[in-house]
Amino acid sequence: MMGGLRAVAASLPLALKVPLLVAALTVLVAIAISQVVLSRLAEEQSESLHNLASVFMDGLSTAVTPDLLRQDVWETFDSLDRARQQYGGIDLLFVVVTLPNGSVLAASAPERFKTGSALPAPLASIMTSGRDLIIDEEQHRAWLVRAVEQEQFHVGTILAEIDISKLLAVRREVLITLIIVNAGLTLLLGTAGYVMVRRMIRPLSLIQAKLATASSGRLEPIGDAMVRRAAPEYAELYRRFNAMIRGQAEREALAAELANQEKLAMLGRLASGMAHEVNNPLGGLMNAVDTLEVHGDDADVRRRTIDLLRRGLAGIQHVVRAALVTYKSAHRARLLTHADLEDLPFLIQHETGAKQLELTWRNELPAEVRIDASSIRQIALNVLLNACAASPARGRIGFAAAVGDGELRLSVSDSGPGLPEMALAAARAGAAGEAAPIGQGLGLWTASRLAVRLGGSLNLRAGPDGGASVIFTAPLPGEWEAIRAVA
Amino acid sequence: LLQGAMALLAAPLSNARASTALTFGLTPVFLESDIALLDTFQAYLSKALDRPVSLVKRRTYQEITALLLSGELDAAWICGFPYVQHPDKLALVAVPLYRNRPLYQSYMIVLADRAVSSWQELRGDIHAFSDPDSNSGYLVTTALLAENRLTPSTFFGRTFFTYGHRNVVRAVAAGLAESGSVDGYIWDVMSEREPALVSRTRVLRRSELLGFPPIACLRSNHASTEIADLTKALTATPRDEQGRRLLAMLQLDGFAVEPDSLFDDIAAKFMLIQRQA
Numbered sequence: 001m002m003g004g005l006r007a008v009a010a011s012l013p014l015a016l017k018v019p020l021l022v023a024a025l026t027v028l029v030a031i032a033i034s035q036v037v038l039s040r041l042a043e044e045q046s047e048s049l050h051n052l053a054s055v056f057m058d059g060l061s062t063a064v065t066p067d068l069l070r071q072d073v074w075e076t077f078d079s080l081d082r083a084r085q086q087y088g089g090i091d092l093l094f095v096v097v098t099l100p101n102g103s104v105l106a107a108s109a110p111e112r113f114k115t116g117s118a119l120p121a122p123l124a125s126i127m128t129s130g131r132d133l134i135i136d137e138e139q140h141r142a143w144l145v146r147a148v149e150q151e152q153f154h155v156g157t158i159l160a161e162i163d164i165s166k167l168l169a170v171r172r173e174v175l176i177t178l179i180i181v182n183a184g185l186t187l188l189l190g191t192a193g194y195v196m197v198r199r200m201i202r203p204l205s206l207i208q209a210k211l212a213t214a215s216s217g218r219l220e221p222i223g224d225a226m227v228r229r230a231a232p233e234y235a236e237l238y239r240r241f242n243a244m245i246r247g248q249a250e251r252e253a254l255a256a257e258l259a260n261q262e263k264l265a266m267l268g269r270l271a272s273g274m275a276h277e278v279n280n281p282l283g284g285l286m287n288a289v290d291t292l293e294v295h296g297d298d299a300d301v302r303r304r305t306i307d308l309l310r311r312g313l314a315g316i317q318h319v320v321r322a323a324l325v326t327y328k329s330a331h332r333a334r335l336l337t338h339a340d341l342e343d344l345p346f347l348i349q350h351e352t353g354a355k356q357l358e359l360t361w362r363n364e365l366p367a368e369v370r371i372d373a374s375s376i377r378q379i380a381l382n383v384l385l386n387a388c389a390a391s392p393a394r395g396r397i398g399f400a401a402a403v404g405d406g407e408l409r410l411s412v413s414d415s416g417p418g419l420p421e422m423a424l425a426a427a428r429a430g431a432a433g434e435a436a437p438i439g440q441g442l443g444l445w446t447a448s449r450l451a452v453r454l455g456g457s458l459n460l461r462a463g464p465d466g467g468a469s470v471i472f473t474a475p476l477p478g479e480w481e482a483i484r485a486v487a
Numbered sequence: 488l489l490q491g492a493m494a495l496l497a498a499p500l501s502n503a504r505a506s507t508a509l510t511f512g513l514t515p516v517f518l519e520s521d522i523a524l525l526d527t528f529q530a531y532l533s534k535a536l537d538r539p540v541s542l543v544k545r546r547t548y549q550e551i552t553a554l555l556l557s558g559e560l561d562a563a564w565i566c567g568f569p570y571v572q573h574p575d576k577l578a579l580v581a582v583p584l585y586r587n588r589p590l591y592q593s594y595m596i597v598l599a600d601r602a603v604s605s606w607q608e609l610r611g612d613i614h615a616f617s618d619p620d621s622n623s624g625y626l627v628t629t630a631l632l633a634e635n636r637l638t639p640s641t642f643f644g645r646t647f648f649t650y651g652h653r654n655v656v657r658a659v660a661a662g663l664a665e666s667g668s669v670d671g672y673i674w675d676v677m678s679e680r681e682p683a684l685v686s687r688t689r690v691l692r693r694s695e696l697l698g699f700p701p702i703a704c705l706r707s708n709h710a711s712t713e714i715a716d717l718t719k720a721l722t723a724t725p726r727d728e729q730g731r732r733l734l735a736m737l738q739l740d741g742f743a744v745e746p747d748s749l750f751d752d753i754a755a756k757f758m759l760i761q762r763q764a
């Protein structure tokens with residue numbers, strides 16, 4: 001129970017918690033004050049009733065003493081009857097005068113208390129209780145008792161019953177007034193507390209709102225005017241928040257710059273590789289042209305030479321087309337096709353050729369896969385280039401691409417020295433959206449970033465026969481999501 | 488000559504008295520504490536007698552009767568009962584006329600809703616009497632009981648005196664007394680003036696008609712001119728505007744000179760209880 005309450009209390013926002021606390025305290029104070037007021041009022045009323053009763057009984061006993069001494073029924077009754085009309089201060093219900101033997105001499109209500117009869121037992125016990133004022137709040141009644149004495153002789157007793165409903169009604173009215181006033185105060189203080197707390201925590205709400213926009217990539221600093229207006233504690237908070245945003249923006253800019261540089265570096269590498277790939281067959285092609293010029297008449301030579309020319313030009317065409325696809329399709333989203341990965345070997349041909357690497361290529365993708373072609377090509381190319389760089393001369397590089405269990409899986413293995421810590425750090429930083437570690441190639445960092453962006457992941461592990469393997473997996477969206485992703 | 492001398496002697500005395508106030512005693516035969524009535528009564532008598540009048544009120548019949556008998560009062564409105572107790576000392580000045588007769592009744596009253604039909608059923612009651620010297624408020628009931636060989640103490644459970652007919656009505660109406668003996672004239676007048684109070688009571692028994700409470704003086708003074716003037720003033724009330732106002736307040740029709748025999752029935756009742764005692 002308490003635990004549940006604590007959990008509820010903990011989950012309440014500050015803007016509600018403080019006013020509720022204020023209201024609860026107000027209620028406690030109100031209850032305490034009400035208790036004090038009511039008990040003081042009750043004391044006051046009791047004292048006032050006691051005083052009134054004393055005055056009333058003084059007057060009445062003076063009036064009836066001679067009648068009591070004579071045991072004069074009529075005069076006693078007349079005194080009581082007049083007293084009942086004269087004392088407006090108390091709501092007299094009846095007065096009974098009894099003789100020392102307890103029998104009624106006269107009563108203001110003679111039909112209830114017949115002259116000569118004995119008092120009813122409850123009243124008789126009140127009369128002999130020895131107390132001069134008995135209050136029964138439940139019955140709304142009070143009884144006054146006065147023994148009448150003359151020259152030290154007990155000559156009779158006066159008993160008066162009083163209706164104290166009015167006194168109790170006053171008390172009830174006071175209670176109701178207290179409840180209304182206190183409820184009003186509680187509401188007022190609670191509302192004031194709510195408004196004040198809302199005002200006080202408004203700066204926090206502002207920061208909260210700013211942070212909420214951060215997920216959409218737009219983290220904006222708090223305006224100078226706001227910082228100047230804010231209370232000192234919050235001004236400091238704002239300044240720190242703004243400093244944090246500036247730092248973040250700087251890191252973002254740096255990362256973008258690094259990524260750009262990496263892109264340029266890769267472009268340069270690709271360009272030089274491409275030039276090499278184009279240049280290699282050029283010597284042969286030039287020879288072929290010379291051959292055609294000299295032996296062009298020989299049909300057999302012409303056919304073989306043209307064939308050589310065609311293959312050389314086709315090789316150049318592949319390389320150029322692959323470069324074109326890579327740098328063109330980055331601007332336009334398009335679904336991945338089986339063919340999209342098929343020209344990657346041409347792009348790394350320079351690396352594999354230079355180191356005489358053995359590339360095992362297994363592309364088991366279907367004709368079309370519902371995932372962004374450009375990102376996948378970039379991930380694959382980055383990882384492949386990384387593998388080439390890591391592999392020693394005549395090493396082996398394996399590539400596999402497949403779709404299964406609703407996900408796309410690419411794996412690249414190499415026979416390099418394994419995974420250095422820096423490579424792992426670069427991948428982790430990319431996955432966490434942090435800036436790339438300084439002094440490290442951006443291939444794995446970029447691939448990791450792209451993998452996360454696609455909702456997938458990049459796992460780096462030691463290869464089965466030494467070296468390392470990098471496995472990329474990404475879930476494939478359903479029909480509609482795919483359409484939306486492409487659109 | 489002697490008579491002349493007496494008259495001469497009496498004349499200055501009479502003149503001297505004329506300048507002093509006439510003292511007139513009142514018992515609670517009629518409605519007590521009616522200040523306007525007393526004022527009117529005094530004003531009328533002063534004017535009619537052309538001399539100041541001092542009204543003397545006492546709580547009991549006995550006190551007024553004692554003052555009258557001792558010569559402290561010139562005249563007093565007493566009850567038929569004290570009058571018949573002192574036949575040799577008191578003489579009639581005038582008797583009020585109620586419903587044009589110098590007669591009234593004694594009523595025995597009970598609570599309006601009490602289911603009794605005869606006075607015999609009141610045995611054991613707390614009974615309220617008006618005054619031990621009142622005819623209607625004591626003697627009539629006591630004589631009735633005496634006729635039946637009973638006394639108030641043997642017949643009633645308890646009795647008390649209220650010293651006022653109005654108080655008897657109040658005592659019965661409030662339930663302090665279960666029955667009461669009261670002046671019929673007073674009860675009748677009250678039933679018009681205080682219907683709320685009187686309607687809580689009802690008349691169980693009406694006595695025979697008896698002589699109305701008279702205005703009396705010392706027999707020794709009966710022949711004086713001041714008593715003659717007083718008789719004249721009282722009997723003249725219906726012919727005077729202020730007198731008529733007084734009569735209207737008292738709900739009487741006038742005052743008349745009546746013979747002593749008017750009170751014979753009361754005297755008989757007195758003798759009856761005296762014999763019983």
